Amino acid sequence: MSTTISIEDVPFNRFHKILTVRSVGGLFVDGYVLSIIGVALATLSPQLGLDAFWQGLIAASALVGIFVGGFIGGALTDKLGRRLLYFVGPVMFVAFSVAQFWVQSGEQLFALRFMIGIAVGIEYPVATAFLVEFLPKKQRGPCLASLNVMWFAGAAAAFIVAESLLHVGGENGWRWTLASTAVIGALLFIIRLGTPESPRWLMSKGRHSEAEAVIRRVYGPRFSLANLPENRDGRKLKIRDLLHAGYGKRMAFVSIFWTCSVTPVFAVYAFAPRVLDALHLSGEWASYGSIAITLLFVVGCVLAMRRVNTLGRRKLLIRSFLWSALALLLLGWMNNGPSLLILALFGAYAVCIGGAQVLQFVYPNEIFPTEIRAGAVGFSASLSRIGAAAGTWLIPLSLQNLGIASTMYIAAGITLTGLVVSWLMAPETKDLNLDDAASLSTDPQAYARYRDTIQSERPRSAINDRI
Template sequence: MTSPNTSIEDVPLNNFHRLLTVRSGGGSFVDGYVLSIIGIAMLQVTAALNLTEFWQGMIAASALMGVFFGGFIGGWLTDRLGRKTVYFIGPSLFILCSLAQFWVESAAALFAFRFIIGLAVGIEYPVATSLLVEFLPKKQRGPRLAALTILWFAGAAFAYVVGNAILNSVGDDAWRYALASAAVIGLVLLLLRIGTPESARWLLSKGREREAEGVIQRVYGPRYSLRDLPEQPDEKKMTFSDLLHSGYGKRLFFVSVFWSCSIIPVFAVYAFAPKVLQALNLKGEWASYGSMAITLLFVVGCVLATRLINTIGRRSMLIHSFLWSGLSLLMLAVFSNGNEMLVLFLFGAYAVFIGGAQVLQLVYPNELFPTEVRAFAVGIGTSLSRVGAAVGTYLVPVSLQTLGIGNTMYVAAVVTFIGLMAAWAMAPETRSLNLRDAAALSS
């Protein structure tokens, strides 16, 4: 038997945890790939399907629209049907809709398939992160969840490599092969997830104690049991509405605000980096290489945050991330007419410092809510943040034309400082807590 003070959240990382990280992280990789591949293929798509400006915008935004609905649907399904069942929905939709894009002949059809792919992405966030966090030891929770953000950028980068290789080697129909290529990655992910067990915490929340016990012994060994799980079923099952009225509404507000404020400027900058840099007087190779450097520094920032998340804690990381990235944007506004090296330095500083807030997007929502509604809370955060991302991305060209680059950077800084205020006022510290204590309202 285990010692009285031991729980499954204190066990060392084992091969099951590593494999589950790959299984869930693979979803983030595919998300980055499918959301980025359309940008590479768009030039050929526009010519092949004779897209009007309206349809260009609609197809570009279709996946984000799908993510909005997918977050709500995926969170609800994950808490209702279980993590294991919903775990296979996203990859299945990736495969089917990616392949279907190969034969599209109209803008409306492509929009529909991209929208469903967005639904799949929205479903992935709550199910993959909930399943992962409910098995991980508490010391590995932060770093492993944070690593999913890095894998998203890796998937986006891989899309650029594969997409450009296809476009340069296939011909006029290359865009069809580029969009369909996501089906291969989706298939690998689907096969990789076969054999994944249901979450013992979810089974326990549904009163299925015998099945939960079996999962625990399968994953951790025969000497572990439900007694070693620091989360026991409540006599009264609370609905999502009950939880909001009992105090979790404040946490949901915090998650939605900080997630939106961390993602709005990033999506805008990431989508329009060359255009923004050009407005900041970086021309030609400066703009081209600057865009690549900034993309790389986003990854560097996420990697550094992943390494430091258990050292400096969640609350301190979020506050410092918003503070220093906001100051970087503020300085970009003040020195919008500065020389090339200063502009690139400040842009790079923003990309590195915002990494802390980026990786916490998947950490905080999974730690701050109980098992019954964890996935739904993550889904809501996903959905609401994408509304802000879509609006921010849409408004960047308008803002550059009407307000100018300096005022656009001021607006981005204000959004970031709103995130700072939310973090200062509401961010709890959950670094050393087990999931039960982290989700308790007294923490």
């Protein structure tokens, strides 16, 4: 085999499949954690004496934790490596999920779910950076998209497990329900054992011999550093470069589209039974409707995952925002319609938003280079959770004070904002290798500013080197 063949062009092998399973497990836990609280709240609220304010605050607590965890996880993953941070999230999932079983107040539950949210925030940058830095080019988009499929699969599992445990667990059913996340966290820790460090990260730290050892282990003895395409312009990027030197525009795009895609979804997810009840679907209609809609979210993500390479990132994102916004507008307009119509519109939203959901991890991992990739994912995830947390906290108050129609119109407005931003700023990266996708040379104006910055820094760097 020629030494000039890029590792991005090798066949999808057993290692890639195992790594994908290891990484998507974190998003499964994420979907499980953030969804299960919505089902448990109805039972635990009377026992803990929670009013609407505290219900919304506890539902949003994990999202606030993700805000903090994203910043921490992104920075530490770029600084300390992918492999070390790969095990932090699972350990935290187990510890703080088990502790939920003994909570006695809303304040305690808020604190524990905040810590679980930090674990989720750490998962985003480390799991996605691992995947994108090992995967072949053709599988990069679909595998990163599969992360969101597993998020909704975890959410669906949460509804199913919660309904079962609440029925058989008696007055402590909600405690068993919240503590059940520990089981998944423990399994995640076990399956991640044996994962090597990312050779791209090792290269960015000057650890060339270790990087080559990993490449030979994963791809075979005929591969070496010569098979690893990497940015060779001589400049070492730092986390501050997310906000200037051409990457600020990309950071703004990712943060805004991610926020607009998750805010309505999280808000609806946390209070799915209450939203459906406000739309006149109660009892079994609400319970089974929540499960059905969740499964349709999975269907939407699977369909988007299959089209991320054929349709392209940009078209998929724009169409996703367009059709999902229309579904939300119709839900607001026809909120008094027949039950089957309401479920159909909710299902249409669930399927159509799949495109925006799966691209949340594709875009930031493709358009930022190795040195700041995890930081970009963590930063974007954190900023997006501001809107998600606010939406989750405010939705019970919105339903109570504004009504279901206005609530759906607000969700539609947020989605339409995502559409406009995507139309103006979304790039196309489907046919680019990872180095080219992350290079500013695809944006002539940004690249010119970037090269000017390099030129201005070189004399000072040369002086520092001589000193």
